[in-house]
Amino acid sequence: MSLRSLSTTCSSRWIRRWSSRGSRWWKRKVGEAARIEGLRVGESVLPRGAAADSDGDLVEAFLAGDRGAFEQLVRRHQDRVFGLCFRLLGSRQQAEEAAQEVFVKVFKNLDRFRSESRFSTWLYRVTINHARGLHSRRIRRREGDHVSVDAGFGEDSGTSRPLQLSDTAPSVEEDLISAERLGQLREELELLDPLWREILVLRDVEGLSYEDTAKALSVAPGTVKSRLHRARSELRKRMNRRAKREHERG
Incomplete structure (x- = not known):
């Protein structure tokens, strides 16, 4: 069994539970950010029945004033963001909080997204950077508990198969x-x-x-x-x- 299968099994039930609450927390947390920015969230300017097929379409719609487009982005990516936070942080509670904070950051900084890359890749980068910050703060609070691996090694060209x-x-x-x-x-x-x-x-x-x-x-x-x-x-x-x-x- 691969590392991917093991990790998916380990976190899938938490993802399902978190996802079922997603529509509630995003409106609260992202709504708070919207009020700070003086924006109204949740009202789409797209014609009724219109659907954006890609992340890029939704980003463009959001930047053009369609705040409902952001809700669609959240729904589309919330499971993956939570899963990534959970695997990087190892705590369901921390992962839930981190995922919320990631989407608030995305909401505030989506105008910095460059369409040359995929939105999902940019979202991964935001999530990883946020998790890094949280992990660093946690390590400072728990000095001595973290086992660090020496990062000073030469970049070799060897390849290896996924961990089994x-x-x-x-x-x-x-x-x-x-x-x-x-x-x-x-x-x-x-x-x-x-x-x-x-x-x-x-x-x-x-x-x-x-x-x-x-x-x-x-x-x-x-x-x-x-x-x-x-x-x-x-x-x-x-x-x-x-x-x-x-x-x-x-």
């Missing part, structure tokens, strides 16, 4: 993977240096291409490949060490 659980626990059958194992993998992922965790989440969990991952992280595609190789290696090492400790405890 069989790499870390070869004696366990895939169809017998337990909730405990899922939790262990998520814990070790959270303890990784943010540099490695971000690359794993974007490539192996979210399934972004190398190019889109590079754009989301503002790095070169070659850097994505080398970081991904190192990140997978670090996570395997952590899982192997954990499995060894558990075996020794008997």
Whole structure:
């Protein structure tokens, strides 16, 4: 079972629960931002029955004064933003709050979006940067709890395949993977240096291409490949060490 499958299983129920509340929180949180900006949210200037087919259409409509277009963007992307926050932060409550804050930031800064790139890629970048800030503040509050990986390594050109659980626990059958194992993998992922965790989440969990991952992280595609190789290696090492400790405890 791949890291992507494990992470999806681990967070899907929280995504469903969060999504069901989405229409309530976005109106409250984004509405607050709108009032600060002197805007009215939720009233579309598009003809009744008209539909925007792409994110770009919705962005253009919003910037032209259609505040209802933003609600459509939120509904379209809220699950993915929450899922990304959850995997980067490891806490349902923090992920809910972070997702809300991300959309408020997007609301206030959508005029900075450049249509040369996809809206979803830009949204990933906003989400990642926000999660980085939250994670840094959390680490400062919990000094000593974070296990950091030395980032000083050469950029090699090696490639590696997505992490498979069989790499870390070869004696366990895939169809017998337990909730405990899922939790262990998520814990070790959270303890990784943010540099490695971000690359794993974007490539192996979210399934972004190398190019889109590079754009989301503002790095070169070659850097994505080398970081991904190192990140997978670090996570395997952590899982192997954990499995060894558990075996020794008997």
